[in-house]
Amino acid sequence: MQESDLFTSSDAPRPLPPGLVWLERFALAWEDALLEAITQIVVAAPLRHLRTPGGQRMSVAMTNCGPLGWISDRRGYRYSATDPQSGKPWPALPTPLQALATAAAQAAGFESFAPDACLINAYGPGARMSLHQDRDEDDLSAPIVSVSLGLPAVFLFGGRTRRDRPLRLPLTHGDVVVWGGPARLAFHGVAPVADGQHPRLGRQRINLTLRRAR
Ligand code: SIN
Ligand code: FE2
DSSP states (O other): OOGGGGGTSSSSOSSOOTTEEEETTGGGGGHHHHHHHHHHHHHHSOOBOOBOTTSOBOSSEEEEESSBEEEEETTEEEEESBOTTTSSBOOOOOHHHHHHHHHHHHHTTOTTOOOSEEEEEEEOTTOOEEEEOOOOOSOTTSOEEEEEEESOEEEEEOOSSTTSOOEEEEEOTTOEEEEOGGGTTOOEEEOOOOOOOBTTTBSOEEEEEEEOOO
């Protein structure tokens, strides 16, 4: 096989690194339930722009559902059982979201994934997420399940060091990526989201990141 053949069968850069699985349109079977759940969650726990420990306002707006929510402020990155904005517990993790996460993890080869945290990221045009590792979780044997909805975006997926040149995965509405095992601590991020109009979500991209934090 010639190297160019690796890129001809689809937009997907193949092969993907060990531990990374891209499930194209996997979440579409749950589409209505997901959009309904997100609508309810952001009423109870509104999207907000957090600050990095260094004081920078993030371009991505965030909220959470589930027993634990990921937050960032001057004191650092961490999980919290309550929404610091309201002092109340985060909205419950909706059953369809839990089912999707477990099914996607299983399809990627990770049995019995039971998330206890779901971060909801909302990207308007131009919003981005710089390369980082997900490392605030206690149990790194559980994978990360990441669901993309709305506007397309280029997901950057690198290696164990910041210097590794990332792959560029053009994710679209309904795509799920799962990473774990040898890829669990890979650096990843999202390139600035291009402006556009999505039939269900308008001018935004929503990402759901489901994790086992404790
Ligand atoms: C994240 O790494 O938390 C978000 C990834 C994404 O938005 O696709
Ligand atoms: Fe992440």
